[in-house]
Amino acid sequence: MKFGIFYELSVPRPMNRENERLVYLNALEQVRLADQLGFHHVWAVEHHFLEEYSHCSAPELFLTACAAQTTNIRVGHGIVVCVPEFNHPIRIAERAAVLDILSGGRLDFGTGRSATWTELGGFMANPDTTKKSWDEFVHAIPKMWMQERYGHEGEFFSMPTRAVLPKPYQDPHPPMWVAVSTPGTEFDAADRGMGALGVNFTSFKEQERRVQEYRRRIANCTPAGAFVNDQLAAANFLFCHDDSATGIATGGKMIGTFQYLAGQLDMAKEAFPTKGYPSPGLLANTRRQAQSPGEAGQPPEGIAIGNPEQIVRELKKWEACGVDLVNFILNTAEVIPQEQVLESLRLFAREVMPHFQGA
C-alpha cells in the first residue's frame, strides 16, 4: 500500500492576502518534504467559492508548482470538474497535458463533477446533468490526447476536427481516476476502467464489499481511455506523534475543524432536489464518519492519528481491505503549526512507512 497527501487548501479567517499566501507556501513546503520522504502522490482538489474550507480553485497551477519543486512524487488532479460551465474539455486536456510534460510524466488525472450547490449554483450548472457531462468528458479527453486530430459532436460540447496540443508526456496518456463521494460512483469508475479516488469514509466492512465489487466489475470493463487503472485510493487524516495523547488531541482538532468547515457548505441535494446526487455528498460523508466517537480517548476507527504504533494498526485495516493508496489531509485552516505538520510527516516516514510494502 502506498501513501499520498491531499490538499483542500483551507484558509482560516481572517482571509487576508497574507493568510492566503501562507497556506500555499506551507503546503508547498510539505510537498517538498513528502517528496524527499517517499510519499507517492500529492493531490489537489478543484473547488470554488468554498469560504475557508477550500481555496484551491486553480489546482493545475498549484500542482505545477509542486512538480517544479519536486523530483519523484506524482502530482494528481483530485479532481478536475468535468462540467461544461466549469471547464471546457479541450482546456482540461490541454492543461493536463502541459502539467504532465512539465512534471516529466508524473500526472495522475482525477475527474469529478462537484457536489455543492455553492459551486454548481455559482457556475449556474444544472445538478441534474453533471453525471452525464462527466461521462462525455472522460470518454472524449483521452481521445484528444491520443489522436493526432479529434472532432466531437455531443450533448455537452461539440468541436470540429482539430489537433489538441500538446500531447501528454506519458504515452498513451496519464492514469485516469474518478472521485468517489456518493455510493455507487466506484462502480462507475470500475465500468470505465478508472481508478477510484475515495474522498469519503465508510466502515471497513462496507469498504471491503465495495472493493470486491470494484475488482469484479473492472475485470470486465470497457476502458474510457487506452488502458485500465485499477487502483483504489482512500482518504484519511494524518497526525503522527510519539505521544499518543498528543497525536490524538492534535489530530482530533484538525478533524473537528475540517468537519465544521465542511458542514457550512450548501450540498447539492440540500438546496436542489435531484436524483443526480443521491446522498448529501462527499463532505457530509466525511464529517459523519469523522464524528464517530469511538472509545473514550481513542481516534475513530481507521483514522491515522496517534502514535506510530496506533497508526500502523489502523492503516493495516485499510491494507487488508484491498486499498492500494491512502491519501492524507495534513492540516485544516492551519490549526496545526507548520513545524508540527512537518515533524508528523517525518515520524510517519520513519516509523510507519517501513511496515508497508510498496510505500
Add this chain to the structure above:
Amino acid sequence: MPLIGTLDTAAALASAPHVRSLATAAWELPDVTMVQVNWECLHEPALLLTPPALHPSIPPYVAAFAMKVPDSPVGPFTLAQMRLVVRAGIRPRGYCLGAVCDSDAATEALREGWGYPVRTGDVRLGVRHDRIFCTASLDGAEVMEIAVGDPEPIAGADLLAFDNLHLVRLGDAGDGAIVQVNPEYAIHGADRGRPVLRLPDPGALGMAGGIRLTMAMTGFSFRADTTLPPVRFLMDPNVLAVQSTRKVDPVGA
C-alpha cells in the same frame, strides 16, 4: 471559524412568540400539501437577520415554505413561512423569520406550542396542472407569493426537508431561546418545477431592513402525512449552537 449572525436578539425578542411550556402534544397531520421555493439572497442583509448562535449558509438563501393542512386538532389551516437557511453547528436549518396562517386557532397553537412567529392573515394554496402556488396576505396586503411552475414528478427520496428554528421567549420568565421544530414526513409524492417568489412587503415577514433576492434556485412540492412533535432541542440565541444546544427533557418540559 465560520461567520456568525449579527441579529440584535434583544430587540428581536420583543416581538417574538412567548412559549410558556414546551410540553406540547404532538400533532398528526394527514395528507398535507407542501410547497417550497429556494432563492439565493445577498449576504449582508441575511447576516443581519441571523442570530449569533447560527452561521449563515454559503451562499445564503431563503426557503419560502407553505403547507395546506386539511385536518388537525384545531381544524384545517394553511400556513406560509419565510425561512432563512442557516447552519446550527453543521446542521442545515430553516430559521423562520415570519409566517402567516389563515386560522386564529392554529396561529395561537403554533405560536404558543412551537414558537412559530406567525400572525393570522389570508393564505391560499392551490394545486393546478400547470402550477402549485401560495399567496399570503396580512391586513389585506399581499406579503408573499410562491409558486412552482410546470411541475414534473420527482422521487420523494430526492428531497431533503429542513427542520425549523424559532426565536422565542421561553417559560414564565420569558428568557430568550431558539427552539428547534422537527416535523416528520411520510412522503406520498413530489414534484419539482420553475420557482416563483415575490415579497411585496419583506418587513411584514420579519425581514425588517429587507432581504435582497438574487438568484432562483428551485421550487418543489410534496404531499405527506406529517407529524409535528413537541420541541426536542433548544439553544441560547447568543451562544453558538454547537456549544449551547441541549435536549429538552420531555418530563420537565
